Amino acid sequence: MKITAAITGVGAYVPDYVLTNAELEKLVDTNDEWIMSRTGIRERRILKGVDQGSSVMGTKAVQQLLDKTGTNPDDVELLICATVTPDVLFPATANIISNGVGITKAFSYDLNAACSGFLYALATGAQFIQAGTYKKVIVVGADKMSAIVDYTDRANCILFGDGAAAVLLEPSTEGLGILDQVLRSDGSGEAYLHQKAGGSRRPPSHETIDRREHFIYQEGATVFKFAVKSMADVAAQVMERNHLSNDDVAWLVPHQANKRIIDATANRMGVGPEKVMLNIQHYGNTTNATIPLCLTDYESQLRKGDNLVLAAFGGGFTWGSIYLKWAYDGDKVAAK
């Protein structure tokens, strides 16, 4: 019997501090009307405090996932953390999260594919389930984007926020879970979206700090054009090769980078706004957390057998789309 990898639970955590457009107006030359009309973002969450990294949020998201699904940490065999803002370059943030929730009989590693990282990690985790190697895999997306955002750069500081969310993957013999994926990358996109220093090519120094090279560098308009085309292309490709009409799709779950990119993808798929998961207004772009945060926020509306098309685009460039069948009635979990 064919084994597929089903998402059998979700968990999330966002920090309490709310950074509003009104507060950003005090930091840079911007305004709520511009931000809302150009991006759809009203506020974001920010992780405050000394020595607080992405793992703090990832640990809370995974703990909620374990509690909601009644999973014993001893039964988890693999935890993958998708992040571009690891606590430190090593050890992996995934290890810190596993340690934080008491997962001690597994292996854990980080995966970096910028904003598409959660999709890459989901596809990777699913392979271990489909092959029959493991029965419980956790995939968590966690990013403290505020650590690499320049709050003097008005084009970028309005976009990003902090958060984490996680899913549990388990085997299904009913044909539920991840059924197809199109994942792509193109390294020539590096020029338009990157962090200039902090790695081995240009290690941290007084000069790199003075030149503000540890912050996100983005040529927004160019990235926007690539994102619109690429996300829509792969989502349409996944629909076509699985013979899914727009009526067959219950939900589009898009990476939340800009509402205009989300609308363009939905239009290309012929999917109405009522089927598009959207929470960018509350969180902004949380990079690896956007897609699992959507799944958590919309969990109570999801039904067993729903067809979901996930789609993302990010730095690198990286992009991709995953087709999955939802494995449980979300209202029953939410009611517990």
Ligand code: UT7
């Ligand atoms: O998830 C990773 C992938 N990243 C993305 O998907 C982000 C893709 N890019 C975007 O979402 C958009 O390009 C932005 C939201 C970043 C910018 O929107 P845009 O419509 O592409 O604006 P723009 O960069 O072309 O700038 C238009 C104008 C410029 O003024 P001038 O030169 O026309 O006078 C900017 O200086 O808007 C100005 N501007 C702002 N004005 C008020 C840029 N940022 C701001 C701001 N407030 N915060």
